Amino acid sequence: MTASLDDIFARERRPLWGLCYRMTGSAADADELVQEAFARALERPPADTSRDLGPWLRTVALNLARDRLRRRRETHVGVFVPEPVADEELRSESASPEARVSLAESATWAFLLALEALGDKQRAVLVLRDVYDLSTRETAEALELGESHVKVLLHRARRALEDARPVRAxxxxxxxxxxxxxxxxxxxxxxxxxxxxxxxxxxxxxxxxxxxxxxxxxxxxxxxxxxxxxxxxxxxxxxxxxxxxxxxxxxxxxxxxxxxxxxxxxxxxxxxxxxxxxxxxxxxxxxxxxxxxxxxxxx
Missing domain, CATH: 3.10.450.50 (Nuclear Transport Factor 2; Chain: A,)
Structure with missing residues (x-):
């Protein structure tokens, strides 16, 4: 289990970090959340360890990130601006050419600030579907939601995002x-x-x-x-x-x-x-x- 988890960590760390960063706008939070997700895999692994741990880790990381996002919105003083991240941290992620929003664009301050107009569940759905190009079924499984609910959330999230993004900036x-x-x-x-x-x-x-x-x-x-x-x-x-x-x-x-x-x-x-x-x-x-x-x- 330990050796295989090391391999899984090497494979999943960067995608999970990118997901948590886009969910929270905080690189420091993303660092912590990835570590916490893997700690849970060690302490409380899923019942069926024969299956790929990647989707399970994604669900754990998403739940942690949504909780962190909600707490930050309740306690943050003043206006929020995302934490700065060097480009080399973002370039290390693998991209899907079919994604509606590129990985590079989805990590810009402008995009992350527009995501602030979304609730945590809408934000998670949009990031999974439009940035990481997950299917409706995969997104529903990651968030433990029904597929019809995911479709409604995605429609509302896309509309809210368009309203929030600066025009011609x-x-x-x-x-x-x-x-x-x-x-x-x-x-x-x-x-x-x-x-x-x-x-x-x-x-x-x-x-x-x-x-x-x-x-x-x-x-x-x-x-x-x-x-x-x-x-x-x-x-x-x-x-x-x-x-x-x-x-x-x-x-x-x-x-x-x-x-x-x-x-x-x-x-x-x-x-x-x-x-x-x-x-x-x-x-x-x-x-x-x-x-x-x-x-x-x-x-």
Missing amino acids: RPADLALVARFFTALAADDLDGMKALLREDVVFVSDGAGEVHAARRPVVGRDKVITFQRRTRPAVPPRFALATVNGAPALVYVQAPGVPAGTPPSGVIQLEVDDEGRIARILACVAPSKTSRFLDRHPVP
Whole structure:
């Protein structure tokens, strides 16, 4: 049993991790949930151990992830932004060419934020069907639901997802990310205004750990005012990187910043068809940036 479980762990760990990450938006939670799922296989294995443990592990991981998602929604302080993940973690997953949503797209911040509009059961159905390309029967078995119920949940989830996704928004390229933060560092008001839409939205997630906007900041003038007011006196160290499949700015503050100031952050920009910034997403909670920065430190 131990040797075979080692083989199963090697085979199933990455798919289970990707599933838990898309369910929770948290890489740290995904790490824990995968370990917990395998711990249950050791402590309380299914009655029929002659069958493939993969589907059983998937059901266990899904139930754990749904519980974690519900608890997070009850306790999270402020607006939620997914935890940043390096692209190499996502590229290690195997993909189905028939999937409605690609693995790469389904791990972007934009997609994960749209999933926040779904209940935990709807989210699980959509991820299994449209990302991992499971059949209706396989999805029903994984969630212990009837097939007709799965079809209803999927229809509602797809409709809610379409309503929640930004219209004609796409990730900004690295050059635009650099231009915006150069203008911010130089306090170039005209430069910032030229890059932002009139109705730009700024979303920051401090998880109640550091100072951050508890609600989205809407409007060009308000966003610029907020950015200037929270800009540190000493410029942080920063690097441009690709995070969750999109360009991002990763920064670490200089020592001695005021208490409550985010010590680090990962920021992405989304632009409209005309190339103007439509949304700014910032993950600044230390508990959510530490895993990424430990693996990818800013020089």
